[in-house]
Amino acid sequence: MPALSAGMEEGTIARWLKAEGDTVEQGEIIAEVETDKAVMEFEAAQAGVLGKIVAREGATVGVNEPIAFLLAVGEQQESLIGISARAPPGPSPAVTSPAPDISKPVANGYHADRVKASPLARRIAARQGMAIAGLQGSGPNGRVVRIDVERAKTSSQTEAVATPVARAHTFTMEPAVHADEGPEGLPYRKVTHSQMRKTIARRLSDAKRTIPHFYLEAHCEIDALLDFRGALNEQANGRYKLSLNDFVIKAVALATQRVPEVNRSWTDEAMHVFDDVDIAIAVATDGGLITPVVRQADRKSLSALSTEISSLAARARAGALQPHEYQGGGITVSNLGMYGVSGFSAIINPPQSCILAVGAAERRPIVRGDACVPATVMTCTLSVDHRAIDGAVAATYLAEFKLLVEQPLQLLA
């Protein structure tokens, strides 16, 4: 199991692209490995014959543990006798479907017993543990396509008990789901952890346990910013559409440029000080949280930021980010305002030292002089690592941020 990204400790074999006995060229992709955050391709380091696969699809293997044996030219298969395969956790898939009889060709070249299904439909069905054989196909020649599997799934969920079906093929891009019964007799379903889930759990436990957090809260009045945004979008002629979040990112970037003391990372040996202002953005995906990074965000225009953020977020949700796109970053911004959250405190995303939690823009009464007036207020909470940054520095930083969102013309300066 190669280390496919920095800090990778283990990986799961998502899929073998080669079978035992296949010839493998140097550089050829032989397997897909699911790592903390992505499914990555694994290239053969040298040519040979794939002798024995010891880590089956779904198996999780530590870095530098063997996953298969590659026979060099001239080496014999016999040299691998006694080596056994490692199967994925959970019940091993029982293959019960009879061998297809391929001796009965039917009209238009299809074999009667062969189930016609698109590659995608097969994959989704395998993931759901669903048999394709009984499904009504709505594609050409009765081909089972995605929608057939999805319809079947919807209708089966209305039944009280789902019968687990034997799977001829496992594909563990996403967690396999098993029906089970707990020790107290309460029914529950056991969902195998994905690599991503495990990584989130480990990193955030470490962060909450080891980083001495302190929290600063600011209530920012953003009516001017909203007017400014509206004016900009009106003049855009469709070339861009700036979101409130784009302004927040821009303000964080400029504040970081003005108070660079927060752009650093604590290690036991030394402080790591960053020159570039790289802002990580928390994006929720089906698999969990991921933080793509906007590099040198302080040097980018609002419209450029907006385009880049949408692109990163879209690709994050599609699972298509490259490692370099989510690694690094000096400060993270987590915005739950769109869910109506008034304010919250976030856990620092190590090895960074700050995370800004952004709440919803809400109409609230505020006191101005002796009068109570309505205003649009956004509560932002900065979580800070006290090992790296002291309270006064963090307060200056948050004040700078507040100034920038309350006087938004400065964002263009």
Add this chain to the structure above:
Amino acid sequence: MPKTRTLAPSSSWVELSTKPADWADAPPALLETMLSSMVLIRTFEEKVLDLAGQGLVHGPAHSAIGQEGGATGSAMAMRGSDQVNGSHRAHHQFLAKAYNFVAPDGLGHAQEFSPNIRSVSKRALSEILGLAQGYCKGRGGSMHLRWAEAGNLGTNAIVGGGVPMAAGAAWAHKRAGTGDVVFTYFGDGAVNIGSVLETMNLAAAWKLPVCFFIENNRYAVSTTVEEATAEPRLSSRGLAFGIPAWKVDGMDPLAVYLASVAATEHMRSGAGPTIIEADVYRFFHQNGPLPGSAFGYRTKEEEAHWRSRDPIDRVATEMAARQLIGDDALVALRTRAQALMDNISGELIEEHEGKRRIVPALWPSPDFRDFGIRGDLLELADARMVEQDEFAGEIVEKRFVDVIADVMDRRMAEDSRIVVMGEDVHRLKGGTNGATRGLSTAYPDRVLGTPIAENAFVGLAGGIAMDGRYLPVVEFMYPDFMWVAADQVFNQIAKARHMFGGDSEMPLVLRTKVAMGTGYGSQHSMDPAGVFATSVGWRIVAPSTPFDYVGLMNSALRCKDPVLVLEHVDLYSSKGPAPSGDLDYCIPLGKAKLLRQGTQMTVLTYLAMVRPVLEAIDRLGVEADVIDLRSLDRAGIDWKTIGPSIGRTNNVLIVEQGSIGTSYGGWLADEIQRRYFDLLDQPVQRVHGAEASPSISKVLEAAACAGPAEIEAGLRRVMADQGTPLDA
């Protein structure tokens, strides 16, 4: 009885031969260098044949043993900065020029050979054996020898194929005013091929300093010159084009030298090209160590007659008569040359288990295979890349064809290296469509209307590009003309960088317009993208808006690889978003543009199909990712945009306009199904034209090209085959 009047050609045609007084007057150093050069070449080629006989030369070994007089005689008339190229039989010409380059003060017959002579011989032999230390890192072998520094532009395995490129180099010399000249060598077999005759015409029309040097060795493989032409005095060809021509006895190196001096003088004076025909004889067969008589197409008597006229013996005899060399010294010269070649081959060949073989460490590494198919695009690293949605200036609606002329005008004003060429590009207010409007007025000497000879003028542009001092922008009036120019487009321009070792650049832009819908019929209505995509040296861009055209043309002009810029007549007259003022930004090569987002399918399209695709999905209410590919070559496919899109939609439709035979989408569909098989809910679907080429009849043309109806049918098919048919 009508009256006739005998007409005289406008150019001279003479036979030049030496008299005893010429030999008596020849400087001793000239004769000594000639002799030493020819002996070196002869022994080098004998070594090649020796190795070929042992099976150590992979591929052909076309020796020129017997023909050295032509190569050495002409090389002696050149200076270091003059250039040559040649054909499949060119070891002698390559070496004569290279030896001359490393020993500008001549070669003494009694001197030890210098390390430079040794190095030239060793690198040339290594190249012929296909080894990494060869001039082209083993890529070129015997037939593709290039050493630019010494003026060897690169030899060619296509008969006559290098001739247009030589004219391109000559064009650059003329434009730069250096006075340098180019000799392009080829044989009697090449005289009848279009590349040569078209280039003679073009070089004469434009007065280029190029010498068409014909080595008439009487046989094209086994076909005699008399069988191939009714006028076997091949220098006669010059009369048709107004090119002065000399015919000389190539077995007399001094005669060749004197003709070459006269020709060179003519060319340096600015008077235009020349032709020299040297009658020579190859002592061996086309290829390998057997004489031609062994194959029955010529007699031993004929071979003995020509062998008695050996050019080396001729010079040795004349020198002996002037007591410039004795028998012993001649033997010593040959012995030293043989020792040099033995010593060199001893470093390349070893004994292994009783057999001789190449020293294994000298082979190129197999992973060098694809290096240099194209450049690394570092030349674009500092370019200002701007997309329309981040453009700071004003966007205005402009006619597409006006923007084409505007950006070229802007670039030509900024960059005096740019030269535009093609049929009628200098007239008709900007060519047949106005795409070069105003350029010939502003830059009269840089907008060249060409004769109707695509193969010659695009090859000439390739020669200019490879020279590197000027930047050619070629227009093919219609894409189908690429077939007329196929050798230069696909064998020469596309392959040159890779074939010659991967380092030489080919910065050339080829513009052409797809003309489907104009009623020009079967031979003017193709979309060339599919064919160009098979030719991996080319980059291809197909802008669908004026804004993208500006950025992609600017990138194409910066790029050091040949770039095909596709245009479309439907787009010419259309209006689209264009920059106001700023014509200097670039758009990356290899970046597609996601124009619409949706979950039901990914539509991949380009050029004039982009707009009708967008209209069709709006009309049908399909939720589709629409991707304008913009870059179409294999290296330019933007998988970073396409892959995630297919991951979201799981269904793919490729839309193009042209007929299926030469269509573009086939290879892309293949690549998609191999990369994304498990993501697909149905086979990759395609919209393209019919099997027939479009006809002139309006109805038949419309039926042959894909249009809105076919796009709609394609969208409906993709929806139906994923189980969600659209309402009729």
